[in-house]
Every structure is written in structure tokens, then in C-alpha cells.
Amino acid sequence: MVNSKLIPTGVPPYMAQQIPSIQKCRPFLKWAGGKTQLLDAFGRSLPEELSGGKITNYVEPFMGGGAVFFSLNQQHTFRQRTVCDANEELVLTYRVIKRSVEDLIAELRTLESEYHVRTERERESFYYKVRGAFNDSLPDINFRNYGSAWVDRAARIIFLNRTCYNGLFRVNRKGGFNVPFGRYKKPEILNEDNLRNVAEMLHATRIIHGDFTTCGKFVDGKTFVYLDPPYRPLNRTSSFTSYSRGGFCDEDQMRLAEFFKKIDAKGAKIMLSNSDPRNENPNDSYFDELFADYTIRRVPARRIINCNGSRRGNISELIITNYPVKTV
Ligand SMILES: C[S@@+](CC[C@H](N)C(=O)[O-])C[C@H]1O[C@@H](n2cnc3c(N)ncnc32)[C@H](O)[C@@H]1O
Numbered sequence: 001m002v003n004s005k006l007i008p009t010g011v012p013p014y015m016a017q018q019i020p021s022i023q024k025c026r027p028f029l030k031w032a033g034g035k036t037q038l039l040d041a042f043g044r045s046l047p048e049e050l051s052g053g054k055i056t057n058y059v060e061p062f063m064g065g066g067a068v069f070f071s072l073n074q075q076h077t078f079r080q081r082t083v084c085d086a087n088e089e090l091v092l093t094y095r096v097i098k099r100s101v102e103d104l105i106a107e108l109r110t111l112e113s114e115y116h117v118r119t120e121r122e123r124e125s126f127y128y129k130v131r132g133a134f135n136d137s138l139p140d141i142n143f144r145n146y147g148s149a150w151v152d153r154a155a156r157i158i159f160l161n162r163t164c165y166n167g168l169f170r171v172n173r174k175g176g177f178n179v180p181f182g183r184y185k186k187p188e189i190l191n192e193d194n195l196r197n198v199a200e201m202l203h204a205t206r207i208i209h210g211d212f213t214t215c216g217k218f219v220d221g222k223t224f225v226y227l228d229p230p231y232r233p234l235n236r237t238s239s240f241t242s243y244s245r246g247g248f249c250d251e252d253q254m255r256l257a258e259f260f261k262k263i264d265a266k267g268a269k270i271m272l273s274n275s276d277p278r279n280e281n282p283n284d285s286y287f288d289e290l291f292a293d294y295t296i297r298r299v300p301a302r303r304i305i306n307c308n309g310s311r312r313g314n315i316s317e318l319i320i321t322n323y324p325v326k327t328v
Contacts, residue, residue: 030167031065
């Protein structure tokens with residue numbers, strides 16, 4: 001159902017999908033592949049059923065920084081929401097916000113004041129001290145059972161993400177966070193209002209840690225599913241796959257295409273976004289073949305994270321849906 005408070009009078013509900021929402025809550029982490037810049041294009045690609053009350057369930061198996069989740073859920077009210085990610089640190093952070101947002105804010109307030117009171121050189125060593133302590137405590141963290149150590153860890157994840165180079169979340173094979181210090185004048189480490197609004201939104205949301213296929217059981221004919229897997233590398237040297245220890249290879253892209261078919265058969269409405277391999281090679285039909293039975297559109301985008309700085313610039317992004325999209 002469309003949240004009527006966000007729609008100017010006289011605008012039909014269907015058009016409301018194209019109106020950027022008043023962003024009461026937004027991603028609090030900088031996340032590689034974050035979709036903030038594509039929200040307008042996605043807004044124009046949503047299924048019409050979203051406005052008619054026929055869809056009551058939302059599932060997002062690759063949650064990442066949550067740009068789409070936060071935006072869409074401020075425009076539409078779903079009776080059930082399920083989000084998932086394979087990155088255990090990210091999922092831990094969402095769970096802490098959901099459960100203990102005030103304790104998290106208090107921890108972040110301390111980190112923020114300790115950071116801002118220092119000179120730039122002191123900030124750098126403070127950053128590495130926090131990063132070292134964060135990595136040293138990894139063996140003691142039980143990612144399955146919520147405990148008081150989780151609040152501390154979530155605060156450090158947010159702090160490191162906001163102060164590290166490029167806002168990356170990158171871990172080595174052993175799971176150690178290895179991004180260097182970022183030189184920002186006054187990074188925003190804590191936005192209390194935003195975190196409280198995020199907590200409110202997560203309150204009635206099921207948060208899963210695991211592979212995207214885990215979400216299959218929560219999908220039915222009244223579900224809208226948004227799939228945003230890690231990008232297929234534009235070229236062999238640009239693979240940015242280190243959100244977590246596993247990576248995402250072509251075999252996973254094929255598993256995802258199978259998953260797409262499976263939930264399509266259940267009657268769900270599905271939207272998937274991915275990088276367009278034709279940016280690199282105009283003859284590459286990888287996704288065109290994998291999703292030949294569905295609607296494939298190419299929309300302009302800007303690649304923000306790329307190992308090779310010279311390749312930043314305008315590219316296209318794929319939006320694949322199992323329903324027709326009216327282009328306005
Ligand atoms: C492109 S990002 C999603 C970005 C998100 N839409 C946003 O706007 O921030 C892909 C996400 O998939 C997660 N991921 C990687 N492999 C996965 C898997 N097998 N199952 C579920 N999530 C996975 C990564 O940890 C990452 O957060």
C-alpha cells in the first residue's frame with residue numbers, strides 16, 4: 001500500500017512510485033554497490049501491483065547498505081519484510097540497531113568525540129588502534145548468539161566504515177578488516193536521528209544471515225523481491241568481491257538465475273539489478289542469455305567503486321524484471 005502522507009495531492013498512486021520519498025532514514029554505512037544513485041531508475045521499474053495492495057510482503061536477499069530497502073519501505077507499507085546478507089558483520093550491525101539502538105548510539109558518541117578531539121595524525125593512529133582491537137576480538141565473537149559484545153562491535157564497524165579509506169568494507173581471507181585510514185576533514189560518524197529511524201524500520205523486519213537461497217521460504221505470490229547481487233567483475237582484474245570471505249563467482253550468478261526462476265514460479269514480482277558486461281565487451285551476452293525469458297533493460301549509472309580509477313565514469317546497469325515495465 002502506498003504511504004499517502006508522502007504523495008502530493010492529485011497524483012495517482014501509480015505515479016507516486018516515481019516520486020523520491022522524503023528520506024527519514026537512509027543507509028548509515030557506505031557500501032560498495034550501494035544503489036542510492038539508481039533509486040529513481042528503480043522507482044520507474046517497480047511492479048504496478050505494488051500500488052494496488054496486491055503485494056504485502058517484501059524480501060531483499062542481498063541487503064548491503066540497504067539503500068533500496070530504506071527508500072522503498074518509506075513509500076510502501078508491507079505487512080512482512082525479510083532482509084538477508086551473507087556478511088556476518090553487516091547482519092550483526094543491523095541486529096544491534098534493531099535491538100539496542102540507544103546503547104549503540106552511546107558507544108558511537110564516545111568514539112566520535114574521541115576521534116574529533118584529535119589532530120589528523122593522532123586520528124590516524126586512533127583509527128588503527130580501533131581497527132586492531134576490532135580484528136583481535138574476532139575469535140571471541142559469537143555471531144549466532146546476541147551478546148553485549150555485539151554492541152561494541154557494531155559501533156566499531158560503523159566507526160571504521162565512516163573513517164576508513166573510501167568507506168569500503170573489505171576483509172582478508174581470515175576475516176580481518178584491512179582497509180587503510182581515510183583522510184576526511186569531519187566525517188559523520190554518528191547520526192542519531194537516522195539510526196533511531198532505521199531501528200524503527202528494522203523493528204518489524206526479519207533479518208537473516210546467510211546465502212540468498214535461505215530467503216526462498218519467505219517468498220509467495222504476494223511478494224516483491226529485490227535482488228542486488230555482487231557485481232560480476234567488469235574485467236578479470238577488477239573483481240571486487242570481498243564484502244565477505246566467500247566472493248560471488250559465475251556459478252553463484254547461475255544459482256541466482258535458478259533462484260529467480262523458482263520464485264517466479266511462485267508468482268512473486270522480482271526485480272534484479274546487476275552490472276552490464278557490455279560496458280566492457282559489447283558482445284558479452286552473459287546476462288541476456290541467463291535471463292532470456294524475462295524483461296531486461298539497460299539504464300545509465302555511474303560506477304563508484306572500481307579498483308581501476310580510470311574506469312570510473314558513465315556505464316549502464318541492468319534491471320531485470322519478471323513483469324513488463326512501462327517506461328515514462
Ligand atoms: C551489491 S551489494 C548490495 C548493495 C545494496 N543493494 C545497497 O544498496 O547497499 C551485494 C551484497 O550481497 C552480499 N552477498 C554476497 N554473497 C551473498 C550470498 N551468497 N547471499 C547473500 N548475500 C550475499 C554482500 O555481502 C553485499 O552486501
